[in-house]
Amino acid sequence: MIVSKKILVFVESGENAIKPFAFEAIHAARILADALGGSVDALCLGIEKSLADSLVHWGADSVKIFVNPLFETITLEKALLSIEPLVNEQKPYAVFFSATTYGKELSASLSAKLNVGLLTDCVSIDLGKQGEVLVRRPVYAGKAISHVTLQGSGPHILSLRQNVFRGPSPDISRIGKVKLIDFKIPDDRLVLKIREVVRESGGQMDVTEARVVVSGGLGMQKPENFILLEDLAQVLRGAVGASRPVVDNGWRNYSNQIGQTGRTVQPDLYIACGISGSVQHLAGMSAAKCIIAINKDPNAPIFSVADYGIIxxxxxxxxxLTEEFRKVLGSSG
Ligand SMILES: Cc1cc2nc3c(=O)[nH]c(=O)nc-3n(C[C@H](O)[C@H](O)[C@H](O)COP(=O)(O)OP(=O)(O)OC[C@H]3O[C@@H](n4cnc5c(N)ncnc54)[C@H](O)[C@@H]3O)c2cc1C
Structure with a gap:
């Protein structure tokens, strides 16, 4: 029996901007709340009040912004200290996170603290015929899909895979409550102190946020050849990804790695260049909406998941390809 019908969404943010996939989590929460006849609350840490309207437009009924100078940098510890008391107080039916590295870590920590179940990397959340909530999530590196029925009144902790719950567009006529709350964190509760933040140079787009990912494997031969992927990614306004050996060789940063031990992406377009298509690589990208593979070997396994193959x-x-896309998309591409 579902008692509380409130869905709480933890909104991931950084550098005073809301991460794009937080809107997907709000949108998914809205759909479930409508089906249950419930409401959607969003929790943000340290963002400016003006940013909260966009969360309301995507489906939040109320937005709480916890304010504290310590939220200039948000660590797992600070986020956990903020969300745990709120969940204890509000007793929502479910708490949604984005299944980013950070969201997965935070949701797992919260579920351990509250001693409640956790579903990671969810790809669908629906209401069944008896009013039960049905969740699907890939398991065994994407080789099987687990179907789960939520039991009891919660709180159920779910992290949602990015780029799966995209809504059509925000409704700018929606109105909701936005509240700034002075949130105290006793100094002695924080074990970790941030002394300095060093940003990665280059300002590259995050592969998990990109709608187009142009990825390279060992078939790119040497790190200098990744400029060809960067050129194409720039024209398509995408990000550059890589297979694990490329990262292990030091040709690209770990943040570029796609696969079982790297990032999971679900872009509109994934272009795999000189990547054989091992199960570990496929685990991170096979759910892309369209896959183009370029490989010298006509028997490369990547072609088994590709929509278009170029041998x-x-x-x-x-x-x-870059030249053709540039012609089609124009200089704005
Ligand atoms: C526990 C574990 C976890 C792992 N996690 C990951 C992970 O997260 N991500 C990941 O990617 N791998 C992962 N791996 C490694 C994985 O098993 C493969 O070794 C790896 O994906 C292969 O990378 P690759 O496709 O770049 O290289 P290769 O398998 O060597 O393939 C290179 C491909 O390039 C093609 N090629 C060569 N030259 C050209 C050319 N000029 N033009 C076009 N094609 C060309 C070849 O035909 C070949 O198909 C993991 C392995 C283990 C055991």
Whole structure:
């Protein structure tokens, strides 16, 4: 029996901006709340009040912004100290997170603290015929889908895979409550003190946020050839990804790694260049909406998941593709 019908969404933010996939979590919460006849609350840490309207437009009924100078940098510890008392007080039916590295870590910590169940990387949340909530999530590196029925009144902790719950567009006529709350964190509760934040140079787009990912494997031969992927990614306004050996070789940063031990992406378009298509790589990208593979070997396993395959040398094909896309998309591309 579902008692509370409130869905609480933890809104991930950074550098005073809301992460795009937080809107997806709000949208998913809205759909479930409508089906249950419930409400959607959003919790933000340290953002400016003006940013909260966009959460209301995407479906939040109320937005709480916890304010504290310590939220200039948000650590797992600070987030946990903020959300745990709120969940204890509000007793929501479910708490939604984005299944980012940070969201997965925070949701797991919260579920351990509250001693309640956790569902990670959810790809669908629906209401069944008897009014039960049904959740699907990939398991075994995406080889199987687990179907779960939520039991009891919660709180159920769920992290939602990015790029799956995209809504059509925000409704700017929606009105909701936005509240700034002075949130105290006793100094002695924080074990971790941030002394300095060093940003990664280059300002590259995050692969998990990009709608287009152009990825390279060992078939790119050497790190210098990744410029060909960067050129194409720039024209398509996408991000550059990589297979694990490329990262292990030090050709690209770990933040670029796609796969079982890297990032999971679900972009509109994934272009795999010189990537064989191991199960570990497929685990991170096979759910992309459209996959193009470029590989010299016609028997490469990547072709089994590709929508379009190009058999040939990626080093020759990439500049031609970039040029064609540039012509089609114009200089704005
Ligand atoms: C526990 C575990 C976890 C792992 N996690 C990950 C992970 O998260 N992500 C990941 O990617 N891997 C992961 N791996 C490694 C994985 O098993 C593969 O070894 C790896 O994905 C292969 O990378 P690759 O496709 O770049 O290289 P290769 O398998 O060597 O493939 C290179 C491909 O390039 C093609 N090629 C060569 N030259 C050209 C050219 N000029 N033009 C076009 N094609 C060309 C070849 O035909 C070949 O298919 C993991 C392995 C283990 C055991």
């Amino acid at each position: 040939g040398d990626a080093l020759e094909i990439l500049p031609l």
